[in-house]
Amino acid sequence: MSRVDIVVLGAGLAGLSAARDLARAGADVVVLEARDRPGGRVEQTRLADGRLVQLGGEVVGPTHEAYIGLVKELGLTLEPSFPSLPGEDTVVLSSGRVTGAxxxxxxxxxxxxxxxxxxxxxxxxxxxxxxxxxxxxxxxxxxxxxxxxxxxxxxxxxxxxxxxxxxxxxxxxxxxxxxxxxxxxxxxxxxxxxxxxxxxWECLRVAEGSATVALRMAEELGHRMRYGTPVTRVNVSRSGSRVTTATGERFDCSAVVCALPVGPLRRVAIEGVASERLASLARQRHALAAKVCFVYGSSWWETQGQNGSSYFETGMLGGTWPQQEGILSALVPPERLAAFLATSPALVEQDVLAEMTLAMGERAARPQATYFRRWALDPWTEGYITGWRPGDVMAVGPLHGTHDPPFYVCGSDQWVCGYMEGAVRTGRGAAREVLSNG
Ligand SMILES: Cc1cc2nc3c(=O)[nH]c(=O)nc-3n(C[C@H](O)[C@H](O)[C@H](O)COP(=O)(O)OP(=O)(O)OC[C@H]3O[C@@H](n4cnc5c(N)ncnc54)[C@H](O)[C@@H]3O)c2cc1C
Known part of the structure; x- marks a missing residue:
């Protein structure tokens, strides 16, 4: 059994930004993370030629003040992203391809x-x-x-x-x-x-790589990070709370900051928190999606007058956008995920490359590499971003994003609509609340 001031559940951008602020204020904090890496829904991989491929969250907008403020504090740089690139959008309709949105x-x-x-x-x-x-x-x-x-x-x-x-x-x-x-x-x-x-919403990106924001914070947090440590149980009480992990390890603390996505959170047994608060959390849902990244040597589509952004009325991909030189990102939307997941990895690559060929021509069929990230199936995400079907805003209700001290809630799912901004904004907000409650 370990004793700390505050236990933070989850090392996505929300948990990391909460823990960083708490640690900087002098609190004794530990971050318990199920995966063996920090970042959650931001993740990147480096190609042999040095380019980074973003497999999760990527771009932000100028109103994303909490995220932009954090990026500056971490000494990272923002630069324009795809909307400023030249060329026309491509639309693949059921009747064929057209240029111009x-x-x-x-x-x-x-x-x-x-x-x-x-x-x-x-x-x-x-x-x-x-x-x-x-x-x-x-x-x-x-x-x-x-x-x-x-x-x-x-x-x-x-x-x-x-x-x-x-x-x-x-x-x-x-x-x-x-x-x-x-x-x-x-x-x-x-x-x-x-x-x-x-x-x-999407005209800026971190030049050093979106997932570098998480990596920098995890580095700062150092020994406070515990990877490969899924949380299974949380007992909350004003006289002292306890967090239990899958291996039975226990952490006694005075406050718990929960920064888990709403899907995996349902598998954590929580006691001592108001039932209305828990019901509101349990009522939230995700839109399930997958991301595909196509890596080419250069942005050759620009020579065809295309800007790399495309919209697909048919097939499995919903759309593409240029991530950086030679790299296109694509999302498989919830409506099409069943067809995507039902297809073998070898065939799905063939199928999405055929879709890319429809949008961009033959050159699209020969990428250097294709990355598939099936976020919807990942047990530590179970989704992509919050989904709000008709009736959901009222059903989740005004407890959305609120705390029940000493149980604090943050994460992009606890902001209006997800996004990296939501994670950082609510993470830092939760840390402020914890500190103001002593
Ligand atoms: C494909 C994709 C593209 C996106 N594109 C953009 C974009 O361009 N711009 C943008 O702003 N946003 C984008 N987003 C959304 C954005 O990435 C997320 O909203 C944000 O990163 C979520 O941060 P978070 O900390 O709230 O949650 P997460 O990043 O999901 O972090 C939660 C953490 O909790 C951990 N965890 C889960 N269960 C447990 C458990 N039981 N015990 C311990 N740890 C646990 C997880 O492993 C994870 O590390 C995208 C997301 C995806 C998936």
Missing amino acids: RSWMSDADRASYDAAEEAFRRLARSVDPGDPWSHPDADRLDRLSVGQWLREQGATPGAVRARELAMLALAAESVERTSLLSDLRKEAAAGAHGFYDYDV
């Missing part, structure tokens, strides 16, 4: 899309991202799917189809399975500019 739409579709976006922007401005439950129409907005709402606005089938293609590329759930309130809340958190915009 909106080139396949009729004038009426484009006008309808713009009108719906304006209505969405106005509505998003009425939602408080920190408290969407207080919106006078919260219940109705949550019960509506984005697709239903678009049709209520008179959006043309082409305009709805364009939003669906965008959701597939993000590996979010279909417009028909996404709560309107959750989408409004998400965009409200980024300034309510309109529908999801890559310039707002």
Whole structure:
């Protein structure tokens, strides 16, 4: 049995940023991590030629203040990411490939899309991202799917189809399975500019590699990190809490900071925390996805006028974007994951390369390497990002992201919509709460 001030569960960006702040404030803290590496949903691998391939979280936007602040503190550098690259988007429709994100739409579709976006922007401005439950129409907005709402606005089938293609590329759930309130809340958190915009959410990246943020923090935390240590039980009490691991090791402490994704968290037995708090946590769900990275020698698609961003109406991939010189990232969205997981590794590579060939031409069929990261099946993630189906925001309720001291909760799942920002923001927030409660 060990005795520490604070036990942090999970060494993703949330747990690491919480533990780092606690350690810097002088607390005796230990981080218990199931995997044998830090970072959770940020992970990278180095190629023989020195390039890093990001297998998880990759890009951020200028409103991601907590993440940007941390990156600066760690002495890392932000640089522009893919939206600033030259060239056109590619759209692979069921009828064939077109160049230009909106080139396949009729004038009426484009006008309808713009009108719906304006209505969405106005509505998003009425939602408080920190408290969407207080919106006078919260219940109705949550019960509506984005697709239903678009049709209520008179959006043309082409305009709805364009939003669906965008959701597939993000590996979010279909417009028909996404709560309107959750989408409004998400965009409200980024300034309510309109529908999801890559310039707002994804135009920056850490030059030294996204996963380097986690590696740096783990390095700083040094002996406080315990890898290969899955937590199975947490007993919480104001007079002293206890965390038990899969091997039966026990850590007695005065506070517990839980930074686990909502899936694996359900397998941890938790006692001594208010049942409403636990029910709210258990009610959250993930959108399940996988990531595929295609490694080429150079960004040859640029010579074809393509920017490396593509949208797929058919097949298994939802979309691609250029990660860095010669490397394309792709996501397999929840809607298509069953087909992906049902296919043998050899065949799935053949299949996704055929899809890439449709989008980019023959050269796409010959990558130097292809990486598959099946996050949905990973027992320590069981997902990708939080998914909010119609009704979920109200069902999870205002306890979302709140603490029940001495049990503190953080993680990207505890912010409005996931993201590395959510992890760092809630991690540092949890550390502040622990410290302010003495
Ligand atoms: C493919 C993919 C692409 C993404 N792209 C982006 C992007 O471009 N931009 C962006 O901002 N975000 C992106 N995200 C989301 C972002 O990476 C995550 O939201 C964020 O990294 C999550 O951090 P976290 O600390 O909350 O959770 P996690 O990183 O999931 O960390 C939780 C930790 O808890 C550990 N754990 C689980 N169970 C136990 C247990 N029982 N005991 C001990 N430890 C346990 C896990 O091993 C893990 O290390 C992406 C995610 C994925 C998967």
